Amino acid sequence: MTEEPHLLTEVRDSILIVSLNRPEKLNALSGETMQLFDEALLRFRDDPGLRVMLVRANGRFFSAGADMKGGSGRKRPETATEIRENHRIGLHGMHRIYDEMEHIEKPIVCAVHATCVGGGLELALSCDFRLAAKAAKFSFPEGLFGVLPASNGVSRLTRICGSHWARWLIMGNQKVDADRALIMGLVHDVLPDQDFDAAALEFCHHLTKSDPEQMGAAKIAIELAADLGRDQGRQVERMANSALMLNPAYRQRIDDYIKKIGSEGK
Template identity: 80%
Template sequence: MTDATVPPPHLLTEDQDGILIATLNRPDKLNALSGETMALFETALHRFRDTPALKVMLVRANGRFFSAGADLRGGSSRPRPTTASEIRENHRLGLHGMHRIYDEMEHVEKPIVCAIHADCVGGGLELALSCDFRLAAKSASFGFPEGLFGVLPASNGVSRLTRICGAHWARWLIMGNQKADADRALIMGLVHDVLPDDGFADAALAFCRHLTKSSGEQMGAAKIAIEMASELGPEMGRHVERMANSALMLNPAYLEGIERYISKLGSKA
């Protein structure tokens, strides 16, 4: 019998067809990112990274919010900062480990998909920005409320948003303190696709299943190459492409696949 006095975990995980599904599970708190949430998320992320059978990670949420951001009432193991340098260090080392976890999400050489079905703000949006793919339901919306308090989003909110959407739209969300609905987010480049609310969860899973069919070696190399190319000029970017392919094209799976592809083309000639 389940003990009704034990609260449900802040994050649920399940494995399905090579996909690790991580579901934010504090609907009564609008999925505010607590210390428990982030600790469970980091454990799931490491298991995803270290388990060859897991090809894709899907991040989603239960309830009427995807996430209201960091849990400002959740407490911290670090003392309250009283100087500017302590605040900077708290951003880097505190905040339930967000900096460390979000950086690791970018470094893991497997795709991470975020399925956003509702409001996604503050630290929740920073979590989404750290994923490789962002899918939005039609009813989703995005914003950084930090401007209302006279501060900036500082767990990658400025840096990753600017890199993904450019300074033009970063000004709109951060300086203008505007929210973006799903359609505006698509125009901004903040999300990759907008899908109907009905069937959204199934559509997100279908996209993840599609990704599991890709070569893991190609996916990891692509993730690194794209990140590097985004920081380099075109000539150095082409060197990155060549370096990546110099390893990929020696992979037996590639050699077998290209032979099948050529044979298939020949049969159609």
């Protein structure tokens, strides 16, 4: 019997829906999964008709992390240098793919409906928005083996949630449910399990209404502001708006808004 593709794609309006599709393997991230994900990501990046990317999964797990049995097609690293290089260019390209997700000037939404651990959580951390169903759970099990998350687990988790919660997940090796993840800032919202997919898609439709130029500029400005001081962050705001406010669409919207206010005040 032919195995189904490890990843499925579908376009609804201007939303590219990408679904992890190895339910019998708890959506472990195989080489095929990451290759297909990479192709979908580049399609999303390069197609101006695609406005939002939604990452979801089929089955009772969102993802159990990297496929530990599938192999990476590379010989096992034997030195510290080889291990570092494997993290950078191996692991089915995870490091490069997750970085590209962060750099693309379009919003990527992750809808986590169930358990999400290890490399699956690193995938989620690389998205712009994370929505969790009430049943979702999150953890980094790497500590059980005496190592750290291999590709952005430490860096992006600390950037998003702060060192306080990074210690809880990585050093404390704790599992967190959806409500705790919301408190941590790990997810943006917790939604009911029932109709979770529909609610996540509705949020994506909401994002498609935003101006794509504003969305791209905001994504860059927010990332820069996280690393810059207050004054430099304000300079980024000024630089971004100097281009956005020359957009004819902005001028039309602001004129329409002023007219609306004027008519309501009469």
